[in-house]
Amino acid sequence: MKKKPKIDRIRCFAGIKFSLYENLSPLIADLRTVPAYEDFKLRLAPAENLHITLKFLGSVEAENLKYIQSVMAEVGNKHHHFKISASGLGFFKNSMWIGIERNDYLSAIVSEMSRLFALQEYVEDPRSFTPHITLLRFDHSAKQQLQALAETYKDKHWGEFEVNQIHLYKSETLEEGARSTILNCYDFLADSADNH
Secondary structure, X not given: OXXXXXXXXXXXXXXXXXXXXXXXXHHHHHHOOOOOOOOOOOEEOOHHHOEEEEEEEEEEEHHHHHHHXXXXXXXXXXXXXXXXXXXXXXXXXXXXXXXXXXXXXXXXXXXXXXXXXXXOOOOOOOOOOOOEEEEEEXXXXXXXXXXXXXXXXXXXXXXXXXXXXXXXXXXXXXXXXXXXXXXXXXXXXXXXXXXX
């Protein structure tokens, strides 16, 4: 009996690169002073890993990337540069996140992507879209130690940045932690959404 050929699969998602890492410096410095930092296995995401997930696609066959790329190019060719504001800080399970303020233009883009991906049954993530940036992962026992920091920064405005691209990311879980690598970039139209 012949062995079935192995199908190459890639775990991937559509996202936006977060470009305000330097604005997080006071928080990151405070995180590094948390007692028993090593014992709690606090794992800060490196700057290049910080992103907003727009649509998690799960593990897809490499040959299907062409359709995913065509969707993302189509979305990029229809929409314009826009601005996003980051503020606040909170927890989800064993992670700490930076919040993204409500943005109707971003929500419309995500809805359109979801509709187009659903045509090929890329509906891996049933949760409603809540934009955020995962900054830190930790062991559950660390949460109490981190509560005071969360209180300090819960209303902090981190700044605003312009979004001029969406990205297709490859997601890997490695021994040293999660790694997100940009596979491709798709430009938005050059003029601002505010002009339309």
